[in-house]
Amino acid sequence: MEFAAFADRAERLEAESADLATTAGVADLLSAADDLATVTRFLLGRVFPAHDTRTLDVGPASCHEAIARAAGPNVTAEDVETRLADRGEIGAVAAGFDFGGQRGLSAFAGGRKPLTVAELDRSLRELAAVEGAGSESTKVDSLFGLFNRCEPAEAKVLARLVLGEMRIGVGEGTVRDAIAEAFLVADGGAGGGDDSVNDGSDDDSVNDGEKNGSDAVALVERALQVTNDYGHVAVLARRAGEEGLRAEGLEVGRPVQAMLAQAGTASDAVESFGEVAVETKFDGARVQIHYVPGGGCGGAGDDGAHEDAAFGPRLYSRNMDDVTDALPEIVEFVASRVDVPVILDGEIVAVDDEGSPLPFQEVLRRFRRKHDVDRMRETIPCRLHAFDCLYADGDELLDEPLSTRHERLVEVLPDAAADVRTTTDIEAVESIEADALEAGHEGVMLKDPESAYTPGDRGREWLKRKPAVETLDAVVVGAEWGEGRRAELFGTFLLAVRSDETAVATGTGPTGTNGTNVAADGPDGYATIGKVATGLTDEALADLTERLEPHVVSESGAELRLRPEVVIEVGYEEIQTSPSYGSGFALRFPRFVGVREDKSAAEADSVERVARLAESE
Numbered sequence: 001m002e003f004a005a006f007a008d009r010a011e012r013l014e015a016e017s018a019d020l021a022t023t024a025g026v027a028d029l030l031s032a033a034d035d036l037a038t039v040t041r042f043l044l045g046r047v048f049p050a051h052d053t054r055t056l057d058v059g060p061a062s063c064h065e066a067i068a069r070a071a072g073p074n075v076t077a078e079d080v081e082t083r084l085a086d087r088g089e090i091g092a093v094a095a096g097f098d099f100g101g102q103r104g105l106s107a108f109a110g111g112r113k114p115l116t117v118a119e120l121d122r123s124l125r126e127l128a129a130v131e132g133a134g135s136e137s138t139k140v141d142s143l144f145g146l147f148n149r150c151e152p153a154e155a156k157v158l159a160r161l162v163l164g165e166m167r168i169g170v171g172e173g174t175v176r177d178a179i180a181e182a183f184l185v186a187d188g189g190a191g192g193g194d195d196s197v198n199d200g201s202d203d204d205s206v207n208d209g210e211k212n213g214s215d216a217v218a219l220v221e222r223a224l225q226v227t228n229d230y231g232h233v234a235v236l237a238r239r240a241g242e243e244g245l246r247a248e249g250l251e252v253g254r255p256v257q258a259m260l261a262q263a264g265t266a267s268d269a270v271e272s273f274g275e276v277a278v279e280t281k282f283d284g285a286r287v288q289i290h291y292v293p294g295g296g297c298g299g300a301g302d303d304g305a306h307e308d309a310a311f312g313p314r315l316y317s318r319n320m321d322d323v324t325d326a327l328p329e330i331v332e333f334v335a336s337r338v339d340v341p342v343i344l345d346g347e348i349v350a351v352d353d354e355g356s357p358l359p360f361q362e363v364l365r366r367f368r369r370k371h372d373v374d375r376m377r378e379t380i381p382c383r384l385h386a387f388d389c390l391y392a393d394g395d396e397l398l399d400e401p402l403s404t405r406h407e408r409l410v411e412v413l414p415d416a417a418a419d420v421r422t423t424t425d426i427e428a429v430e431s432i433e434a435d436a437l438e439a440g441h442e443g444v445m446l447k448d449p450e451s452a453y454t455p456g457d458r459g460r461e462w463l464k465r466k467p468a469v470e471t472l473d474a475v476v477v478g479a480e481w482g483e484g485r486r487a488e489l490f491g492t493f494l495l496a497v498r499s500d501e502t503a504v505a506t507g508t509g510p511t512g513t514n515g516t517n518v519a520a521d522g523p524d525g526y527a528t529i530g531k532v533a534t535g536l537t538d539e540a541l542a543d544l545t546e547r548l549e550p551h552v553v554s555e556s557g558a559e560l561r562l563r564p565e566v567v568i569e570v571g572y573e574e575i576q577t578s579p580s581y582g583s584g585f586a587l588r589f590p591r592f593v594g595v596r597e598d599k600s601a602a603e604a605d606s607v608e609r610v611a612r613l614a615e616s617e
Ligand SMILES: Nc1ncnc2c1ncn2[C@@H]1O[C@H](COP(=O)(O)OP(=O)(O)OP(=O)(O)O)[C@@H](O)[C@H]1O
Pocket: 258, 259, 260, 261, 262, 279, 280, 281, 282, 283, 284, 285, 286, 347, 387, 418, 445, 464
């Protein structure tokens, strides 16, 4: 597919406001696409699937520089930034420049060669692989080359793609539904294992024997949760239909989304599960461990296809970032004890000299560290508590009951398997909780012993019970420079929570509740909720400034707009309804608690949760 055709489709989707028409438009694009995997990922602003730890690693500054160079000798990166402050969005800025000056040059070489989606994907993957000294300028050079070949509509999509923000109103849910609509809902032969790659001529509007739409969506959803790759799932749905999706399994080395919990009490648990599996709720950071031991024992299972090559333990955060190098003691621990291929789920906890748990913030000082790993290993030792086993020795365990998965966990790694106590007695649960708190843990998890492992799902099968007051995990979408001694650092942070298309968007007046004037509307998909400037030490401010600076989108006076990337935990006295922020709510006396390094913006709290919290006050 030519990139210009993709850009044209993207533009039409952006102009479409009705959800159903957007889904139909995406379904139509997918059924016509020859580069299906890439087109699907591009629609979501991705070059790599979520489980892939590679990134383009191109910051806004490099992107602006490349656009400026492609726009001609009279345009500087500052000009790009000025326009950005004005337009508020890089796609519109890129589309506004005329890259035609360069086209004159290429005319000598036989005219402008149109970019294809496949070629662009290849170039961006090559760019992602550039490392080491001088890599930044190499990346700017190759981006310059790409922008140079773009018409305005293409430049708009390219700029957004490079910065990972497509803003065409096509979210993950839309793509999921569109995959189902394009390849499953209508029969059209697509579901029958017809494996010839579609060349775009397939018109899928057949209806007989139509599959129930929601079943189809659920199948796609499940495959997405297991693979974390929209491109792969789209191709699978087209090639092998329902059967293919159903057969898609885990792969050791490819992280899956973590199963999540809801808040609940002991009586909730006893009432819904009868027998309750009670585990300690460890106060640390979630980790998923993938390991295929060497020495020829890799393919012991009956389905050796998943695990041909041995590799050392790999550790993934809840965002599926690879955190292996930061936690060498956990890698050594797993490698020395596990002797079959596994996927394990657990929590990494920082401990003191006596082995007692330290607060959650301590483990985060270890979690993503690239430097001084050995020194920090001595200062803040970490320990693994494994609580689930998704795969062991060739057996996929997602659909097995928790009790069976736990047995397998104890078999493969007895030294780190969390204890489980099963009871039907509310008082027994409460006494286990008191013991856990006494030992310095966060609380208890109450699980249904019969439940399957549902990746990415925040269902009622796992309930968390902890006494601590509620906090919010909010995304930082704006900041203001500090004053006086702190003039070099960001001082006030504009917070937002996730909103979907239907979320409230009341007053977005330019003046916040505390009288300063960071614009109160958030980026697409996020609604503002307040500002925090309290609870921050100099060290925390310096840390936040360093983390947030690469995400500055525009700056005007002392105010900055930020891409929604960094999640922080905030405490508050109360949630009030308020017309001052996009969410319709404001936090009273917000206070910074810490950075949630383990969460991506997509995992921040939602307007819905805020509304529930406000109601329960
Ligand atoms: N035994 C355990 N079983 C499952 N999760 C556990 C356990 N011990 C600690 N945890 C942690 O508790 C979390 C469960 O709560 P939830 O899924 O709501 O995540 P969260 O939003 O990070 O919540 P919280 O801030 O309460 O940890 C898990 O993500 C995991 O990190």
